[in-house]
Amino acid sequence: MRTLFGIILGAAITIGGAYLYDSHNALAGTPKEQAMVNWDIVGQKWDVFTTKAKVQFDRLSDRAKAQWNRHVG
Numbered sequence: 001m002r003t004l005f006g007i008i009l010g011a012a013i014t015i016g017g018a019y020l021y022d023s024h025n026a027l028a029g030t031p032k033e034q035a036m037v038n039w040d041i042v043g044q045k046w047d048v049f050t051t052k053a054k055v056q057f058d059r060l061s062d063r064a065k066a067q068w069n070r071h072v073g
Helices: 002-028 039-072
Strands: none
Touching: none
């Protein structure tokens, strides 16, 4: 459990650090430095991921309800 928590925490710190770095450079107005991450693409991919996750969760939830109803009667 600690390993999973460590992986999630490490990913969150890495993404947060990249976001802070990019937002700091955007505020500084340095045109020679480009952002490390294309946040528009990240947002699009995140939307696709969450949509697929919701569909899968709903599908698994419906299957679990059907199994429960079949088991209970």
